[in-house]
Amino acid sequence: MKPLAAIFAIVFPAMTSMALKAADVEIKDQYARAVPAVSKNSAAFLTITNKGKQDIKLVSADSASAARVELHGHKHEGNMMKMFELEDIDIPAGKTESLKSGGNHIMLMGLKRPMEAGGEVDITLHFSDGDAVDVKVPVKDLRQQTKDAAHDSAMKHGEMNHGSMDHGSMDH
Numbered sequence: 485m486k487p488l489a490a491i492f493a494i495v496f497p498a499m500t501s502m503a504l505k506a507a508d509v510e511i512k513d514q515y516a517r518a519v520p521a522v523s524k525n526s527a528a529f530l531t532i533t534n535k536g537k538q539d540i541k542l543v544s545a546d547s548a549s550a551a552r553v554e555l556h557g558h559k560h561e562g563n564m565m566k567m568f569e570l571e572d573i574d575i576p577a578g579k580t581e582s583l584k585s586g587g588n589h590i591m592l593m594g595l596k597r598p599m600e601a602g603g604e605v606d607i608t609l610h611f612s613d614g615d616a617v618d619v620k621v622p623v624k625d626l627r628q629q630t631k632d633a634a635h636d637s638a639m640k641h642g643e644m645n646h647g648s649m650d651h652g653s654m655d656h
């Protein structure tokens with residue numbers, strides 16, 4: 485059986501790594517933004533702790549609930565907060581990276597089903613070492629949370645800017 489195992493290791497490197505390395509990453513505090521049924525886009529947030537000894541990157545995410553999932557960051561342009569697509573997100577060994585409202589986030593675009601408070605969305609995170617982690621993400625109404633400046637700007641971002649961005653023409 486050894487040659488066969490070797491072939492599998494070559495053909496499915498991602499699968500092999502998944503089994504070996506899944507425990508190196510800890511996902512916590514995940515939630516997604518509830519949006520009105522007409523909304524095409526939402527965002528998900530979570531913290532990722534790299535418990536391994538190697539620096540890794542979050543390289544992509546996907547979900548059956550959205551046509552496209554992108555990693556996004558924010559930047560200030562004048563008085564505006566604009567988001568942009570990130571190629572990846574660094575998670576150094578032993579460190580925790582927080583994806584949060586007003587910062588880096590996972591963008592769910594072209595929602596295929598409603599994102600209602602109390603619901604749940606499945607998201608798979610893909611890492612640079614071939615690891616993939618499935619996360620069950622509860623959907624929350626963020627408007628019920630305590631308001632602060634970052635939160636307010638994040639709400640405007642979530643409800644207006646996303647829809648007006650021409651995601652469809654973004655080049656990959």
Ligand SMILES: [Cu+2]
Pocket residue numbers: 527556567589591646
């Ligand atoms: Cu975004």
